[in-house]
Amino acid sequence: MLEAIYERRSIRTFKKTPLKKSDVKKIIELLKNTEAKHGPFNTAVKFFILEDSFTPQDQKTKVGTYGFVKNPQGFIGGKTVNSFEALIDFGYLFESIILALTNLNIGTVWLGGTFKRKQFDHLLSEGEFIPAISPIGYIEEKQTLREKLIRKKIKANQRKPFETLFFDQNTEEPISKSHPLAHLLELVQLAPSASNKQPWIVTLDHHAVHFFLNRTSNYASMLSYDIQALDLGIAIQHFETGLMASSIPYTRVHIKDTIVFKDYQYILSFRLERTS
Numbered sequence: 001m002l003e004a005i006y007e008r009r010s011i012r013t014f015k016k017t018p019l020k021k022s023d024v025k026k027i028i029e030l031l032k033n034t035e036a037k038h039g040p041f042n043t044a045v046k047f048f049i050l051e052d053s054f055t056p057q058d059q060k061t062k063v064g065t066y067g068f069v070k071n072p073q074g075f076i077g078g079k080t081v082n083s084f085e086a087l088i089d090f091g092y093l094f095e096s097i098i099l100a101l102t103n104l105n106i107g108t109v110w111l112g113g114t115f116k117r118k119q120f121d122h123l124l125s126e127g128e129f130i131p132a133i134s135p136i137g138y139i140e141e142k143q144t145l146r147e148k149l150i151r152k153k154i155k156a157n158q159r160k161p162f163e164t165l166f167f168d169q170n171t172e173e174p175i176s177k178s179h180p181l182a183h184l185l186e187l188v189q190l191a192p193s194a195s196n197k198q199p200w201i202v203t204l205d206h207h208a209v210h211f212f213l214n215r216t217s218n219y220a221s222m223l224s225y226d227i228q229a230l231d232l233g234i235a236i237q238h239f240e241t242g243l244m245a246s247s248i249p250y251t252r253v254h255i256k257d258t259i260v261f262k263d264y265q266y267i268l269s270f271r272l273e274r275t276s
């Protein structure tokens with residue numbers, strides 16, 4: 001999964017080739033397995049796939065993406081409740097699917113804003129909400145002009161500098177790139193985020209790692225939900241993937257009232273048994 005973090009980028013232009021049945025089967029299996037897992041706040045997510053060869057005629061939908069996505073061969077998405085913690089869990093679980101699809105050479109892009117949400121209403125039961133979906137298909141290397149422009153506008157290839165994201169909890173000094181955990185923080189820095197806002201702050205305190213949300217003002221209020229909670233779930237998934245790849249034993253803890261860093265919103269912490 002670690003390679004997938006380095007290789008993943010948002011794909012908005014797909015080949016016209018339909019997905020192979022064997023790949024669709026793998027995706028269905030992946031969604032089912034991820035449904036059996038939990039996010040850090042223990043909320044359940046139900047995943048779905050809309051893929052032509054598997055979708056009954058009466059349920060076929062052409063998903064509106066406002067021209068942001070070209071030639072999608074299907075869509076995946078998930079349903080949960082619209083609460084801050086459930087959205088973190090959604091981000092965490094859906095990103096694990098995105099990374100697994102990256103390993104299968106299937107292109108994806110998180111869509112939290114530019115899709116017609118109403119088209120999915122028929123899939124929802126009382127209290128359910130779809131935070132985000134992703135098109136799926138094989139990657140067309142030649143991006144459309146539109147895709148190039150989108151990437152340029154949001155500076156999709158860039159990330160905030162390391163020293164503006166990661167800090168020592170006590171001294172408030174930036175973490176140096178030679179810190180033993182720096183390679184895991186780099187995985188956070190590579191995470192996708194809505195409009196590439198990168199609203200994560202991580203602090204280190206000996207063997208504890210604390211995640212905070214550096215909220216972009218007036219951003220969530222543009223949408224019907226707190227989209228930056230998804231970003232935090234995604235970042236936590238990347239960090240944890242790194243811990244597992246480095247075989248560092250850890251526990252996740254939520255120490256709500258005691259962890260404060262400037263005025264950032266505290267999310268959760270990791271306690272590591274060692275740092276290397």
Ligand SMILES: Cc1cc2nc3c(=O)[nH]c(=O)nc-3n(C[C@H](O)[C@H](O)[C@H](O)COP(=O)(O)O)c2cc1C
Nearest residue numbers: 009010110111112113114156192193194195196230
């Ligand atoms: C929660 C979330 C929501 C997103 N929503 C959209 C969207 O509605 N439309 C879109 O074109 N891209 C969307 N993106 C993709 C981001 O713009 C993209 O991840 C970011 O620019 C970084 O580029 P990269 O994914 O290629 O690294 C979203 C990403 C995240 C994480």
